[in-house]
Every structure is written in structure tokens, then in C-alpha cells.
Amino acid sequence: MKINEITLKSFNFNEMKQFYTNVLQMQLITEEDNLFSVKAGKTMLTFERSSHIPFYHFCLRTNDSYFDHMYERIKVLHILLPNESGETLLFWEGKQAYFTDPDGNILEMLVRPFLYDEQEPFGWFDIGEVGMPSKSVKELQNLFASFVTDEMKHISDTFAFYGDEFGVFVLVKEGRHWYPTERPATIHPIKIAINGVNFHRWEHPSLPYTISNNGC
Numbered sequence: 001m002k003i004n005e006i007t008l009k010s011f012n013f014n015e016m017k018q019f020y021t022n023v024l025q026m027q028l029i030t031e032e033d034n035l036f037s038v039k040a041g042k043t044m045l046t047f048e049r050s051s052h053i054p055f056y057h058f059c060l061r062t063n064d065s066y067f068d069h070m071y072e073r074i075k076v077l078h079i080l081l082p083n084e085s086g087e088t089l090l091f092w093e094g095k096q097a098y099f100t101d102p103d104g105n106i107l108e109m110l111v112r113p114f115l116y117d118e119q120e121p122f123g124w125f126d127i128g129e130v131g132m133p134s135k136s137v138k139e140l141q142n143l144f145a146s147f148v149t150d151e152m153k154h155i156s157d158t159f160a161f162y163g164d165e166f167g168v169f170v171l172v173k174e175g176r177h178w179y180p181t182e183r184p185a186t187i188h189p190i191k192i193a194i195n196g197v198n199f200h201r202w203e204h205p206s207l208p209y210t211i212s213n214n215g216c
Contacts, residue, residue, distance in 0.1 A: 001148055003043050003127050003167040004214055005193035006058065008105075009050035015102035016047055023073060024060075026124065041124035042116065054188035057131035057170065057178050059108040062124050067095050067111050069122075074099050081106065083180040098180055106178045115166055129161075130192065131170040131178070133185035134207060140171050147199040147213075167194065 010016045017036050020026050026038035026045070034049040040060060062070070071089065074080060074097070080088035081098040090096045094111035101107060112128065114120040134140050137160050144150070144162055148169075154160035158173040175184045189208035202211045 001163045001167045002195045003130065003192060004195060005044045005046070005191075006127060006130055007046040007048060007191035008056050009052070009054040009189055010047035010103055011050055011053040012102040013047070013049045019102050020045070020047075023077065024070070024124075041121070041126040043127040045127065053103060054105070055103075055183070055186050056105040056188060056190070057108070057185070058105075058127050059110055059129035059170075060124050061110050061112040061126055061128040063114065063120060063122075064095065064111050066122055066124070067097075067109060070109060071095075071097055081180050106181060106183070126167075128166075129168050129170050130190065131172060131185065132190065132209060133172050133174045133176070133187050135174055137171045137173055140169075143202075143204070144169070147202060147211075148194070 017031070020038045021028050026040055028036065029039055029044060030037035030046070035046055037044055037046040079099045081100065082088050083090060088097055096108060096110045098106060098108050108129070110128070112125070114125055132140065137157060141150070141160060141162060148162070149164065150162050151164040152161040152168065154162070158176050160171045162169045162171050172178075172185045174187055177183060178185055187207055191210045193212045193214040195213065199213055201213070203209070
């Protein structure tokens with residue numbers, strides 16, 4: 001499941017645009033009065049202006065050298081999030097670090113293998129994970145089962161990765177803290193386009209989540 005596009009809401013709209021283009025060095029693709037899109041590697045990331053402050057979590061994947069480059073850029077801004085031991089440079093199957101953007105979203109960057117049939121760039125690979133809080137993790141797993149293949153097979157009432165090595169939905173129970181903070185997960189609008197099969201568009205019956213198949 002490759003995550004090709006993600007659309008999120010943004011409150012600090014202008015600050016967010018500057019952060020993603022200047023600090024995270026993502027190419028600006030679209031710029032309008034109430035939205036902008038940047039290229040996060042293979043994933044197009046769009047923010048729509050909102051009058052309410054949202055709260056999201058997603059993960060950017062890259063290689064070791066670009067991770068080090070971005071870690072130093074982010075470090076001087078004092079937005080890195082420490083774990084319970086006070087560490088901001090972490091290791092779990094590779095380097096990882098957490099930080100915040102101007103809206104307070106929790107972003108993660110990970111060192112992971114490049115999974116595409118082309119030359120590996122010095123830059124972001126893609127967005128490999130996106131958080132999707134709900135009142136029931138099991139309910140979301142059951143709903144996704146009809147159109148998204150799950151290779152993770154996580155069984156938990158409060159947390160589960162759902163997807164495969166190309167991309168996953170991070171399913172959490174509403175109110176569960178997003179690591180490494182004590183901020184509870186909350187539900188906000190998310191639109192995602194993936195390269196799925198056997199469906200065109202899916203909308204959650206009660207949550208503001210939409211998933212479409214753009215076949216890329």
C-alpha cells in the first residue's frame with residue numbers, strides 16, 4: 001500500500017508553508033489562498049486552511065545521510081521531542097527522531113530502505129505512516145479489510161499498524177498518547193490516496209476519513 005497523497009488541515013497556515021518548504025526542504029507543488037501542496041518524496045502532502053487547530057501524526061522516510069542532514073537542521077530549532085530518557089536520536093530498525101511542526105503535529109523521520117525502482121535520492125523517500133485515531137481500533141481494521149491488505153497482523157485494543165512495508169495506517173484509540181509525548185490522539189479530517197485495488201473511494205461512516213484509489 002503506497003501512500004500517494006495525504007490531505008490534512010492546518011491552522012497556522014503561512015507558518016506551515018514556510019516550515020515544510022524552507023526547513024524540511026519540500027518542493028512546493030500547489031499554492032492557493034486556502035491550500036498548499038508539497039512533495040514529500042513520492043507522497044504529495046496537502047494542507048487546507050482551517051479555523052480550528054488540528055493534531056496529526058505521520059512519518060517521513062529517508063536514508064541515513066539525509067536523516068543526519070535534516071536532524072541537524074531541526075535540532076537548532078529546538079523542536080525535537082525527547083523520549084522518557086531525554087534522548088532525541090533514537091534507534092528502532094534504524095535511526096528515528098520525532099519533532100513538531102508549527103501546528104504542533106507530531107512528525108517522525110525514519111531511516112528505511114528505498115522501495116522504488118529508480119535511483120535513491122538525497123531527500124525524503126515518502127510518507128510511510130499516517131496516524132488514524134478512532135474510538136475502536138478493531139472496527140477500523142475490520143472496515144479496511146475489504147480493500148487494504150494487512151501484513152502486520154497487530155492485535156490490540158489501543159494500537160495497531162495496518163498495511164505493509166510500503167505504507168501503513170497507524171491505528172490508535174482516541175485519547176491514547178502519541179509517543180514520545182503525553183498528548184492524546186484526537187480525530188481530525190484526513191484524505192488519503194493509495195494504490196489499492198477493487199475500490200474507488202471509501203468514507204468512514206462517522207469519522208472524517210476518506211480513502212481513494214488513484215492507482216499510482
